[in-house]
Amino acid sequence: MTSGSTLNPSHVNKSSVNVLKVLSVFAQHNAEFGVADISRKLDISKNMAFRALKTLVEEGFLVRDASGSRYILGFRMLELLNPDFDDPDIQTLCREFMQKMHAVSGLTVALQIPVGFSHITIDGIESRRGKVLARVVRGISVPLHVSPGSRAILSFLKDEEIDSYIQQHQPLEAYTENTITDPEKLWDDIKLVRDSGYALGYQDHFLGVNGVAFPVLDIEQRPHGAITVVGPIEVISHEKFMLLIPQLKKIADELNSVTRFYHASPIFSHV
């Protein structure tokens, strides 16, 4: 585990920070950018963007693509992965994006991971407007058909795994009057989640809250987990919640362009 710094940020080397920020823009799926793209993305001058890109090419961290007009990651990048150190865990990978979702919505954001036939919450940022509006309760096991977080995970399992889950848990337990307990209706919802890329809350876990969950996926579209954004109905109406979804989905898409680099653990192997 890593923690806070002992370094004094007032002594930062600013030119290095600028060049490193330019390189970071390439840390996503199929990134290829020209000078103007970098200038726009980081809100820096084209001259500054060009100089940073030139430095990164000299260091071997970027190369020009076959057309010569854009830049892509270079082979020297391979030297940066050290097999003696562990990969970042899913919590570390998601944290920055959870903060963005919280900033956009002002609502409670939670990270859930699958454990056997349930999800558990392992991290969260609570909404505070004078008081906590929705608590993040870590470590509680919730079945995979209950709550948007669960259904976001369930929907990205293989069809035969979903069938197996439904068969083994018949009759599906109701947590509220809105919990989906009919397998056919659950399959309809799964198709909806797969098409839209998010699972809507129906107050199917708790009454009185609106929520949405975005799956966090790997390269094979297998779930690492889900990020749920939730708020009480007195604070955010269903209509206002729906207006937030496109912005939240954009952040979830950015996150998935990073988590796809890491394999999700097999879910049922230890069940």
Place this chain on the structure above:
Amino acid sequence: MANKSTKQTFSILRIICSAREALGVAEIARRAEVPASTAHRSMIALETTGYISKLDNSSKFVPGKMTAQLARAFCERYTIRAASMPYLRQITTATDKTTTLNVRIGWYSVCIAIIEPPQESFDARWLTERHLLHEGCASQVIAAHLPTREIKDYFDFVRSQKIPMPSGWQDTEFLKQLKRQKRNGYAKEDAGVGDLKRIAIPIVGDGTEAIASVTIEGVEPDVSAPRSEKLKHCIGIVKELSATVQENASFFSNPFAHIDPETVLFND
């Protein structure tokens, strides 16, 4: 030209990323041959941007999440990586062994995907592990499908870099071995770690060139026996993948084919 402080920052990043253990500021400054205050300034830049991070309850630093992310993003430039995942998983399920994918960069092959069996396994491979094209079966099956003139260029490169070939090997012996591997449709080796064995199968793309290789690694010899049913099954799976690649050859072309292989050199 990059300014001096940025060059020092990258030099420090390389030191932290290649170290076998977490390092403190004083040790990093010593290895980079710069004053501690200079190392300190570079390390703040690296830490604030996620390239390094501090270990819990320690004043030592390790590579940060951004370095792992960038290296993995590089691997994803090869479209064969995403396409091969279901096939690699199929092989791992059938054999219960670790399966890896190697592609070519310059005169090297690099491991860009690893699928491990669900049970704990002993693996001697790691993501981004790279070898020259004569080193190891995963590289050799790619080399075996190169045109003769390119093999000659490769030998020239090896000689120019003063890279020693394995003892007793002459160019002609290596060529004979490559021909045998191409004829067999696979290459095998003892990994040199206990009873670990590897067998590599080429993914043949457009024409006759191998755009990548799939390697199966494990301690039991059942896959590496020449007449093994499991081996035939695995070769069949890779042939299916090759057929997919051949149908969309331009999509799967090497994204770094335009780079002069002589310029691809690693510091380690």
